[in-house]
Amino acid sequence: MKNFKKHSLLVLLLLIFIPYTGICQQHRTAVQMPTQQNTIIVNKIIEAARYKTYFVDYCLNKINETANKEKWNEQKTMEITETINFRNFRDAVYNLFAFHDEIELETLLKTYQKDKIYQTTNIMTSNQALNTNLDIYARDIVKGKYIIAK
Secondary structure, eight states: OHHHHHHHHHHHHHHHHHHHHHHHHHOOOOOOOOOHHHHHHHHHHHHHTTHHHHHHHHHHHHHHHHHHHHTOOHHHHHHHHTTOOGGGTHHHHHHHTTTSOHHHHHHHHHHHHHOHHHHHSOHHHHOHHHHHHHHHHHHHHHTTTTOOOO
16 A cells, blocks of 8 residues: 555656656747847957858868768769858857957957957867857768758
């Protein structure tokens, strides 16, 4: 009888909490983005740090590695290369700067504009989360996930 009460209590608790966890998993929070004014500053930081060039070079290196490894023909390599588009990745960069205020971003922009060494080793190239996102993006390009069907 005692065992039955324990099992029924366990079943009752499971029945109560399973729908609760199911509901919780449906509600996602939006990815943090900078304000409109901060977005303008972030775009200037991207230019000053030459991050688009870094982005394209990184993607091209991944494509060339895969092309050599899998012996792609030149047409396939060009087709994949043409899918590199910074606009598809820009939100990840924006998210990196979403938690900075305007003053911090302006200070960072001035630092990028003045210091040539800081342009090559900067917050974008040294941020682990952004580098992971870039690696995932580059792997998706190599897999052909951004090719538009003709």
